[in-house]
Amino acid sequence: MRNWKKVLGVVSAAAMAATMMMPASVFAAKDETFKIGVIGPMTGDYAQYGTNVYNAAKIAADEINENGGFNGYKVEILDAGDDQGDPEKAVNAYNDLLDKGMQMLCGTVTSGACIAVGAEAAESTFLFTPSATALDCITAGTNEFRMCFTDPAQGTKSAQFISEHKLATKVAVLYDSAADYNSGVHDAFVEEAGNVGLDVVADEAYTTDSNTDYSVQLAKIKKSGAELLFLPNYYSDNALILQQASExxxxxxxxxxxxxxxxxxxxxxxKSLAEGVMLLTPFSATATDEKSQNFVKAYGDANNGETPNQFAADAYDVIYAMQLAADDAKITPDMSNEDISAAMSASMVNIELDGLTGKAKWTEDGECDKEPKAFEIKDGAYVEMK
Incomplete structure (x- = not known):
């Protein structure tokens, strides 16, 4: 059966070449489709991340299908796997998607879950995380890549930005010491702070099971004389921190x-509590360039007027980077996951994406090379800082 599929793929590809004037919606073979899985928190505290990734992946796939697909074949985004940010649930979702025919993975979204799934996918299923930032997320196999910055890179770049823009000399940190993401950013920030002339006058921690009362840590920070508080945490924790800091x-x-x-x-x-908050993030829905605004409109049209966040932009870029790699690798849907994975991995170092989150290239170890952007929240919108 597999050999027949290969024959059909060749014949179909030849038919496409012979009918260049036909609409882009005519594909190599009607019944051959690349199947991409998405895994992330679709429910729970971090659902904004997972749903944005899933929704954006579908938008990108629809656009790509309108313009020739992956190497002439349609691409399908399977129903999302909901891991709620939990590593064990992420592995279960991964196996379930494999049972449904997944050939490539856009995910997972959070770091702990990605580390767990990465161990399962190593040298087997092509893994491309839009947003998992811990170093170990993509170290299990040579077939694992990321769109975002690593945790250390975010911490290092944040310290440099604060110093270069003279935002403060005395800084404090409040972070979840039990979480891979938060700790990774924190450690690199503190290390780089000493290199760029920042004085860390308070370094306070909490844990995931005690993330409802920050009064003790905030009292110490207030007493320290810090001019700036660095918060390498997810938005749900930070919202409560800002509220209690105000109180x-x-x-x-x-x-x-x-x-x-x-x-x-x-x-x-x-939202007034977020006024003046600064952050490093690769995308803003209020950006004025045509590419960003077209994406924001497409996302809103498909999702009842919702506004996409940077996780959505990263996922959108992931699918387009996959297309570039698939075209370069000349893969076909009848190939095994292992063969697709090897071919895609080899082609990732050949491509350059001019995406929503910037111009990006990839190294052999799967890391993305692009410049960060900083934004300040003003009047309820992100304004890029120069």
């Missing part, structure tokens, strides 16, 4: 990284 009368600047993105959409959160 404690803490007059200080706030700076976050990509996990902060989404804070303006937290239910019942007083």
């Amino acid at each position: 404690a009368g803490l007059d200080i600047k706030f700076f976050g990284v990509d996990g902060m993105d989404g804070i303006l959409n937290v239910e019942n959160f007083d």
Whole structure:
């Protein structure tokens, strides 16, 4: 059966070449489709991340299908696997998607889950995470790539930006010491702070099971004389930190990284508390360039007027990068996951994507090379900082 599929693929490809004037919707073979899985938190505290990734992946796939697909074949985004940010649930979702025919993975979304799934996918299923930032997320196999910055890169770039723009000299940090993402950003930030002339006058931690009361840590930060509080946490924690900081009368600047993105959409959160908050993130829905605005409109049209966050932009770029690699590798849907994975991995170092989140290239170890962007929240919108 497999050999017949290969024959059909060749014949269909030849038919495409002979009918260049036919609409782009005419594909190599009607019944041959690349199947891409998406895994992330579709419910729970971090659902904004997972749903944005899934929705954006579908938009990108629809656009790509209108323009020739992956190497002349249609691409299908399978129903999303909901891991709720939990590693064990992520592995279960991965296996379920394999049973449904998944050949490539856009995910997972969060770091702990990605580390677990990466161990399963190593040298087997092509894995491309839009947003998992821990170093170990893509180290299990040579077939694993990421679109976003690593945790250390975010911490290092944040310290450099704060210093270069003279935002503060005395800084404090408040972070979840039990989470891979938060700790990774924190450690690199503290290390680089000493190299760029920043004085870390308070370094306070909490854990995931105690993330409802920050009064003790905030009191210490207030007493320290810090001018800026660095928050390498996800938006759900940061929203509560900002609220309690306000109640404690803490007059200080706030700076976050990509996990902060989404804070303006937290239910019942007083958005005025985010006024002046700064963060590193690769995308803003308020950007004025044509590419960003077209994406924002497409996302809103497909999702009841919702506004995409940077996780959506990263996922959108992932699918388009997959297309470039698939075209370069000349893969076909009848190939095994292992063969697709090997071919895609080899081609990733050949491509360059001019995407929503910037111009990106990839190294052999799967890391993305692009420049960060910084934004400040003003009047409920992200304004790029220069």
